[in-house]
Amino acid sequence: MHVYASFFIRPDLREPLVSAFPNVQFTFAPHDVNEEALAKADVLLTYGEDVTEELLKKAPNIQWIFVASAGVEKLPARTILARDIVVSNVKGIHKKPMAESIIGHILALKRAIPWMYEQKKKGEWSQDVRQDELNGSTALILGPGAIGGEIGRLLQKFDVTTIGCNRSGERAKYMDETITFAQLKDYLPKADIVLSLLPKTPETDRLFSYDYFVCMKETAIFMNFGRSNIVEESVLVGALKEGQIAHVVLDVFDEEPLPKTSELWQLDGVVISPHISSRSSLYVERSLAIFKPSLRRFMQGYRNLENIVDLERGY
Amino acid sequence: MHVYASFFIRPDLREPLVSAFPNVQFTFAPHDVNEEALAKADVLLTYGEDVTEELLKKAPNIQWIFVASAGVEKLPARTILARDIVVSNVKGIHKKPMAESIIGHILALKRAIPWMYEQKKKGEWSQDVRQDELNGSTALILGPGAIGGEIGRLLQKFDVTTIGCNRSGERAKYMDETITFAQLKDYLPKADIVLSLLPKTPETDRLFSYDYFVCMKETAIFMNFGRSNIVEESVLVGALKEGQIAHVVLDVFDEEPLPKTSELWQLDGVVISPHISSRSSLYVERSLAIFKPSLRRFMQGYRNLENIVDLERGY
Known part of the structure; x- marks a missing residue:
């Protein structure tokens, strides 16, 4: 059994991994591609960004790709499906750091x-500022899955009403109510916080048109921590400039790094989280904590691993 | 019955108050003292800062002081006790905005x-920053009363271990464990967050000496949202400069406004919250929601009102 890891794993985390699997040959290639090792690899440990058609050609034996990330929309899905490669990810480990970032931004x-x-930087003491409270407000969460549920769970403890929004309107955990995309416009006027965690699918593409922002409270916070395709940057900039909403917090962008020329850098009321909301000093450790039991099961012949990704659905 | 209010109450909040009590004469004097009205007043509604010996002399009929604040240590206690004036406050309404501020600062x-x-202000995209997680950490909360309990309740939902610290070591709500002041030094090395909500009493005076900071984690956040007397500013500055702790978040200061010359303004790792952590755009509304039922009870002859302050204990 050959495991090929294409991202950096600190020595103190590598050693216990290697010693836990004496029958596995590990290759750690965080910088350059090691073609010889890749040719023999059965398992690929990756953040996902390096998985191209070309890389897969160099890895004819791969049976399982473990993606230490949540987004898989850039994976060459057709090739992976055709070759019947199992894909699993670490979506469980994002929910806590992401929920902490999102609630931190809101508070x-x-x-x-x-x-x-x-004020601190200016050395100026003043108490002349408006402060609001989170308790008593309403949050609309688009894509109330594992991460949305964790945020919903915490927001409910802050006495926030949570409204989930998904395609079916099927009840979701930690949501006081769940609605469909079609009902969105009726619910937007109630929301103090609108948070998208939606994956990139044709259905979510440019879902938020200008008239959606017109429906929102002027004090609303719009947050996108899913994928950037749900709204055009120019629409968002326009809504903010016109005062349709008060704040925008973005973790995802059509182009990353966000170009220097983007108006988002200049606008007051915009918070830019450079696609780091799920990052954590504990990230690799927690990824490996999911990988290890999965590798054990994989070696026993099982293929129904934790967090299997359905590439046909795209998440 | 005469009620004298010395702080500003918006007209939309005044009107329902006045109409709810047709037999009460209200005087609203948010700017200058109205001596004539004060001379007849039975009840004083105040933020507390204006209550001096001199003011009390001008108000010989006062039987109840409703302080729309939590701190009462500046009230002329001996006179109030000698004249048997009932004092009540609004401590219940601080807990939610304060808890939100404190958890917001931590996150x-x-x-x-x-x-x-x-980075936003510089227009620079970078992902090169260390981010930690709140879950899994330990918070030491000195003074786990109503506010500390609310913070403990929320922190526990973030999977934080909460340790309360009070003089008796008596169990406190939402604390996984409660310790006494004497045990502090044994527990400080475990704490990722040390939060004081202690009132000013002789017992809490300069409780945090330099050696306490030496015990703490180098990554610890020290937060004071109680009273400033627990630690000398120079000790705090020294501990931070030497790297004994990583962050200081202060809502209270020996001298307020904090003087321009204070080193706290200059130091990285210091967050200055200018004694506004409990403020909220909903503050007066919530104060009046406590005042109204108390006024009704007071008019019926009751003196055991909500949030009675024991001036002998000082809180």
């Missing part, structure tokens, strides 16, 4: 924390 | 949110 805005940082 | 620091704000 910071509600409680005037960015303003405090500015 | 912001853990998830590198201040760094994101700086």
Whole structure:
């Protein structure tokens, strides 16, 4: 059994991995592709970005790709499906750091924390600022899956009403109510926070048109921590400039790194989280904690591993 | 019955108050003292800061002071006790906005949110920052009363271990464990977050000496949202400069406004919340929601009102 890891794993995490599997040959190639090792590899450990048609050609024996990330829409799906390669990911490990980032951003805005940082830099004592409260508000969560549920769970503890939105309107955990995409416009006027965690699918493409922002509260916070395709940057910029909404917090962008020329950099009311909301100093450790039992099961011949990705659905 | 209010109450909140009590004469004097009205007042509605010996002399009929604040240590206690004036406050309404501020500050620091704000201003895309997680950490909460309990309740939902600290070591709600002041030094090395909500009493005076900071984790966040007397500013500055702890978040200061000359303004790792953590756009509304039923009870002759303050204990 050959395992090929294409991302950096600290020595203190490598050693226990290697010693836990004495019958496995590991190749750690975080910088350059090791073609010889790749040719023999049965299992690929990756963040996903390097998995191209070309790479797969160099890895004819791959049976399982373990993606230490949540987004899989850039994987060459047809080839993977045709070759019957199992794909699993680590979606479980994103939910806590992401929920903490998202709730941190919301509380910071509600409680005037960015303003405090500015006052500190100016050395100016002032108490002349508006501070609102999170409790009593309503959050609309598009894509109430594992991550949305974790955020919903926490928001409910802050006495926030949670409304989930998915394609079927099927009840989702930690949502006081769940609605369909078709009902969105009726519910947007109630929401203090609109958070998208939607995957990139044809159905979610440019879902948020300008008239959706017109429906929202002028005090609303719009947050996109899913995929950028749900709204055109120019529409978002326009809505904010016109005061249709008060704040935008973005973790995802059509082009990453966000180009220097983007108006988002200049606009007040925009928070740019450079696609790092799920990152954590504990990330690799937690990825390996999912990988290890899966590798054990894989070696026993099982293919129904934890967090299997259905590439036909795209998530 | 005469009620004298010395703080500003918006007209839309005044009107329902006045109409709810047709037999009460209200005086609203948010700017200048109305001596004539004060001389007749039975009840004083105040933020507390204006309640001096002198003011009480001008108000010989006062039987109840409703303080729309939590801190009462500046009230002329001896006179109030000698004249048998009932004092009540609004401590219940601080807990939610304060808990939201405190958890907002913690999450912001853990998830590198201040760094994101700086990058935005510079227009620089980077993912090169350390982000930690709140879940799995330990918080030591000094003064686990109503506010501390609310913070403990929320922190536990973030999978944080909560340790309360009070003088008796008596179990406190939402604390996984409760310890006494004498045990503090044994527990400080475990804490990722040390939060004081202690009132000003002789017992809490300069409780945190330099050696306490030496015990703490180098990554610890020290937060003071109680009263400033627990630690000398120079000790705190020294501990931070030497790297004994990583972050300080302060809502209270020996001198307020914090003087321009204070080193706290200059130091990285310091967050200055200018004594506004409990403020909220809903503050007066919520104060009046406590005041109204108390006024009804007071008019019926009851004196055991909600949130009675024991001035002998000082809180």
